[in-house]
Amino acid sequence: xxxxxxxxxxxxxxxxxxxxxxxxxxxxxxxxxxxxxxxxxxxxxxxxxxxxxxxxxxxxxxxxxxxxxxxxxxxxxxxxxxxxxxxxxxxxxxxxxxxxxxxxxxxxxxxxxxxxxxxxxxxxxxxxxxxxxxxxxxxxxxxxxxxxxxxxxxxxxxxxxxxxxxxxxxxxxxxxxxxxxxxxxxxxxxxxxxxxxxxxxxxxxxxxxxxxxxxxxxxxxxxxxxxxxxxxxxxxxxxxxxxxxxxxxxxxxxxxxxxxxxxxxxxxxxxxxxxxxxxxxxxxxxxxxxxxxxxxxxxxxxxxxxxxxxxxxxxxxxxxxxxxxxxxxxxxxxxxxxxxxxxxxxxxxxxxxxxxxxx
Amino acid sequence: xxxxxxxxxxxxxxxxxxxxxxxxxxxxxxxxxxxxxxxxxxxxxxxxxxxxxxxxxxxxxxxxxxxxxxxxxxxxxxxxxxxxxxxxxxxxxxxxxxxxxxxxxxxxxxxxxxxxxxxxxxxxxxxxxxxxxxxxxxxxxxxxxxxxxxxxxxxxxxxxxxxxxxxxxxxxxxxxxxxxxxxxxxxxxxxxxxxxxxxxxxxxxxxxxxxxxxxxxxxxxxxxxxxxxxxxxxxxxxxxxxxxxxxxxxxxxxxxxxxxxxxxxxxxxxxxxxxxxxxxxxxxxxxxxxxxxxxxxxxxxxxxxxxxxxxxxxxxxxxxxxxxxxxxxxxxxxxxxxxxxxxxxxxxxxxxxxxxxxxxxxxxxxxxxxxxxxxx
Numbered sequence: 001x002x003x004x005x006x007x008x009x010x011x012x013x014x015x016x017x018x019x020x021x022x023x024x025x026x027x028x029x030x031x032x033x034x035x036x037x038x039x040x041x042x043x044x045x046x047x048x049x050x051x052x053x054x055x056x057x058x059x060x061x062x063x064x065x066x067x068x069x070x071x072x073x074x075x076x077x078x079x080x081x082x083x084x085x086x087x088x089x090x091x092x093x094x095x096x097x098x099x100x101x102x103x104x105x106x107x108x109x110x111x112x113x114x115x116x117x118x119x120x121x122x123x124x125x126x127x128x129x130x131x132x133x134x135x136x137x138x139x140x141x142x143x144x145x146x147x148x149x150x151x152x153x154x155x156x157x158x159x160x161x162x163x164x165x166x167x168x169x170x171x172x173x174x175x176x177x178x179x180x181x182x183x184x185x186x187x188x189x190x191x192x193x194x195x196x197x198x199x200x201x202x203x204x205x206x207x208x209x210x211x212x213x214x215x216x217x218x219x220x221x222x223x224x225x226x227x228x229x230x231x232x233x234x235x236x237x238x239x240x241x242x243x244x245x246x247x248x249x250x251x252x253x254x255x256x257x258x259x260x261x262x263x264x265x266x267x268x269x270x271x272x273x274x275x276x277x278x279x280x281x282x283x284x285x286x287x288x289x290x291x292x293x294x295x296x297x298x299x300x301x302x303x304x305x306x307x308x309x310x311x312x313x314x315x316x317x318x319x320x321x322x323x324x325x326x327x328x329x330x331x332x333x334x335x336x337x338x339x340x341x342x343x344x345x346x347x348x349x350x351x352x353x354x355x356x357x358x359x
Numbered sequence: 360x361x362x363x364x365x366x367x368x369x370x371x372x373x374x375x376x377x378x379x380x381x382x383x384x385x386x387x388x389x390x391x392x393x394x395x396x397x398x399x400x401x402x403x404x405x406x407x408x409x410x411x412x413x414x415x416x417x418x419x420x421x422x423x424x425x426x427x428x429x430x431x432x433x434x435x436x437x438x439x440x441x442x443x444x445x446x447x448x449x450x451x452x453x454x455x456x457x458x459x460x461x462x463x464x465x466x467x468x469x470x471x472x473x474x475x476x477x478x479x480x481x482x483x484x485x486x487x488x489x490x491x492x493x494x495x496x497x498x499x500x501x502x503x504x505x506x507x508x509x510x511x512x513x514x515x516x517x518x519x520x521x522x523x524x525x526x527x528x529x530x531x532x533x534x535x536x537x538x539x540x541x542x543x544x545x546x547x548x549x550x551x552x553x554x555x556x557x558x559x560x561x562x563x564x565x566x567x568x569x570x571x572x573x574x575x576x577x578x579x580x581x582x583x584x585x586x587x588x589x590x591x592x593x594x595x596x597x598x599x600x601x602x603x604x605x606x607x608x609x610x611x612x613x614x615x616x617x618x619x620x621x622x623x624x625x626x627x628x629x630x631x632x633x634x635x636x637x638x639x640x641x642x643x644x645x646x647x648x649x650x651x652x653x654x655x656x657x658x659x660x661x662x663x664x665x666x667x668x669x670x671x672x673x674x675x676x677x678x679x680x681x682x683x684x685x686x687x688x689x690x691x692x693x694x695x696x697x698x699x700x701x702x703x704x705x706x707x708x709x710x711x712x713x714x715x716x717x718x719x720x721x722x723x724x725x726x727x728x729x730x731x732x733x734x735x
Contacts, residue, residue: 051548150645164647194411194575196644199619203643221549224578224621228628248625265553266623267582273602282560282582284553290518 009039010182010215011063011100016075016085018055018062022295030294032058034239035075037321040183040215045205047218047230047247049262053291055239056219060185063217064102065092080182098128101176105188107168111160117144117171118156124178143174146211147204166197170204177208184208187219202229223266227251235259238292238302241321245336253346255324255338258303260348261287301341309350313341324351370438372537372569373400373423373456379431380418387655392418394593394651394662395432397685400537403567407584407601409574409616413648414590420541420573424458425449437536454484457530461542463522467514473500473525474510480532499528503558520551524558531562538563541573556582577620581605589613592666593651595685599692609694611708612667615642618709642708644670665697672711673698 018033033055040046048056061067063077065084077084079100084092096102104110112120121143122136131139137156144152147170160168169189176184186205190198206229208214218229226233226247233250235243235258243256254260264285275282289306299318304310323335324343342350380393393415400406410416421427423434425441433442436456441449457480460466467476478496481487487495500510503524514522523543530538540559544552560583563570574580580587581601588598589610597610608614618641622628649669653662661682665671668678675697683695688703698706 051550166647194648195577195619196411196615197647198621199641199643200645202621222621223549223623227623227625228621251623251625262549263623265550267553267556267578268624269578269581269605269622269627272582273605281564284557284582286554286557287550 008041010042010080011040011217012076012078013038013059013063014076014078016059016062016077017073018058018067019072021070021072028295031297032071032239032294033062034297036236036239036241037075038234038241038244040217042182042215043209043213044232045209045216045218045230047220047226047233048236049220049223049226049233050236051221051262051291053238053294054236055294056221056236057187059236060102060187060217060219064096064100064185065089066096066102094128097124097176097181098179099181100183100185101179101181102185102187103169103172103176103189105191107165107172107192108160110172111168113160116157116159117163117174121156121171121175121178124175128179139178140174143178144171146177146208147171147174148200149174164197166193166201169193169201173201173204173208177212177214180212181214183215183217185217185219188221189218190225191220191222198225205229223263235262239294240302241339242303243336243338243340244321245338249336253336253344255336255343256303256340257307257309257342257344257350258287259338260344261285301339309342311342317341369402370435371399371401372404372437373398373571374435374438375399375419375423375432376435377432378419378422378429378434380415380422380427381430384652384655388652389655391593391651391653391662393422393429396590396593396595397432398588398595398598400569400571402536402569403563404586405563405570405572405584407572407574407580407587408590409577409580409587410590411575411616411648413592413651415593415651416573416575416590417541419590420458420539420571423537423571424456424539426458451484454480454486454533455535456537456539457533457535459523459526459530459538459540459543462546463519463526464514467522467525469514472511472513473505473517476514476525477528477532480529484533486533495532499532502531502562503528504554518551519547520555523547523555527555527558527562531566531568534566535568538568538570539573540570542575543572544579545574545576552579559583577617589616592648594666594695595693596667596696597692597694599694603690603692607705609688609692609699609703609705610667610696611642611671611673611698611706614705614708615644615670615672618642619644642672644672646670665695667696672708673706 014037016033016036020030020032022028022030036059038046048059050056062073067073073085075085079095084095118137118140121140125131125136125139141152141156144155149155149167149170163171190201193201205216209216220226230247233245233247234241237258243259254263265287267284272282287306292302300316301314301319304314319339319341321337321339323337345351375396375398378393378396382390382392384390396419398406408416408419418427422429429442433440439452441452474496477499478492481492481495497507500507505521505524544555547555556579572580572583584601587601587604588595591612597613608617663682664680665678665683668674671678677697683697685693685695687693
């Protein structure tokens with residue numbers, strides 16, 4: 001169903017589910033991620049988008065094997081064909097930082113405040129590549145230059161507090177790509193940064209992908225960042241994938257009503273002026289209702305209670321990701337799939353559910 | 360100076376003149392958080408105050424509502440100078456201005472019910488009691504789109520969007536002349552943010568309060584504001600009607616800021632200038648916002664250079680030796696930049712003249728379009 005990148009995928013996630021034991025006397029288990037599948041090819045940026053609580057960060061932690069032991073993880077995470085789900089900590093440690101690494105939202109909490117940045121980058125190099133102290137320092141300075149830090153020879157001996165927010169995030173990127181990993185997972189890497197600084201960090205991400213061929217999984221809630229950086233987009237809602245498409249297709253013709261709603265909720269440049277010029281009251285589209293709780297894995301569309309097009313089918317059977325009928329997107333090699341019984345067509349109207357659409 | 364057109368000579372909702380807020384810095388230094396800010400919010404007008412973190416925009420908001428003491432300058436609310444009033448003299452005037460914070464879970468008392476939170480300002484200002492109070496609270500909750508049964512809930516039982524609606528209801532309970540909203544939607548998810556922005560727009564239109572909308576979110580400010588002031592390092596560098604600012608920014612910083620905002624549309628991103636490697640036509644500023652810490656000797660004196668010159672792709676010698684004055688251009692826009700001509704002709708920060716910059720300076724393809732092309 002999801003062979004976009006074919007056999008070239010470096011990271012292949014199949015039917016990933018994560019659940020946490022609920023509180024004593026609570027409503028039961030929390031199903032944070034439910035049956036998620038995706039591939040990422042070398043040099044490709046896959047954006048995982050969704051609002052808070054949709055499971056995007058839990059997905060990234062599950063892929064990295066960083067979830068606490070209380071989490072129950074099911075499904076498969078394969079890195080270059082090697083199965084990581086269920087692998088022991090020792091094996092994961094040899095993979096993390098070397099073949100697959102991660103950048104978090106807040107660099108100050110990920111960097112050690114009492115070690116110089118050179119030491120922190122060097123730690124990865126010495127551990128995974130067996131470099132000596134001097135070589136590691138030398139290579140650290142080179143990496144700082146790669147991520148666009150001016151005067152790397154001096155910065156390598158500085159401590160995190162001496163750097164600005166944008167620089168710290170660049171240092172995190174340097175740590176992450178020190179061993180030239182096949183996959184980089186970036187969880188909201190620019191959310192804590194100002195726009196003018198964000199622009200620079202996104203450029204570094206783009207350059208790394210281009211120069212090193214790193215496959216990037218970009219976790220974000222910012223549709224502007226997605227449009228700017230991603231090749232393909234996976235939209236998540238309440239722990240499930242609801243739409244998966246090349247970035248141009250997703251923004252031009254979203255097929256899932258939730259994606260449509262998200263896109264319409266963002267103020268557009270010039271939108272207000274245009275509305276006022278036409279004598280309309282400027283309005284943003286709202287998605288009525290609230291995100292559902294994650295205590296159940298209902299056999300229905302989880303977006304149905306908030307969806308204007310929902311009918312009996314939506315509330316009785318779970319839709320799976322599949323290519324809706326109609327014209328194929330710009331890239332036939334990268335299909336556009338949506339988990340919806342009544343996917344929107346190009347005009348934005350919902351389709352009739354067809355029999356063969358049933359799983 | 361722009362004096363906003365106000366009906367029949369009534370003073371504007373907010374008039375800030377030469378506002379200064381300095382803090383003692385480390386050693387012999389001064390943090391010039393706000394350094395000579397003047398702005399006006401007319402009655403029923405929404406003015407967006409935008410800037411990046413550390414630009415001083417929130418300090419302006421704090422000084423306006425007198426949660427912070429300005430070092431200098433004046434703040435007039437509805438014509439009354441509140442800058443130096445004692446706490447006691449200020450208290451009855453507090454019903455004229457209200458603040459909505461970014462994080463409603465931190466600004467609502469967790470032990471109070473929604474109804475009590477919203478009623479509190481009415482009780483404190485002795486504006487209603489008994490049945491009148493109850494019906495006024497019910498009315499306010501309805502206006503902000505909260506179901507009546509939520510009245511007895513406590514903040515932790517509400518979603519983030521609902522909590523922000525409670526803050527708005529509380530702020531508007533006393534019918535203020537001025538609402539200061541400091542990043543009211545920044546902590547909310549996209550779809551929730553849309554509903555809160557719609558609510559603010561509707562209420563503002565129906566109730567006609569003046570609003571100082573402080574945010575770093577340019578998309579939100581464009582949706583809500585009539586006029587926008589852009590802050591950089593304690594100073595307002597540009598002020599213009601919203602539509603004009605977005606279609607034709609004059610100050611190089613405003614140009615860079617607008618071009619750096621990723622637009623949620625891959626086609627627009629592509630049109631901004633080719634492949635990702637080319638930076639998609641954005642003006643990438645080097646470095647971060649400099650620190651607002653200045654040597655103490657200069658306290659009280661104006662800074663003798665343009666604060667943006669360290670990051671400005673167009674900076675010339677004059678920018679390093681002389682502070683640009685805040686000029687009003689024909690049409691009432693204001694800008695503080697040496698390179699903007701008196702007739703309003705502005706430089707293009709996307710096309711700097713060749714100068715020795717860092718090697719990774721963004722390569723601009725000759726035909727790259729800039730944000731000026733983003734017509735409404």
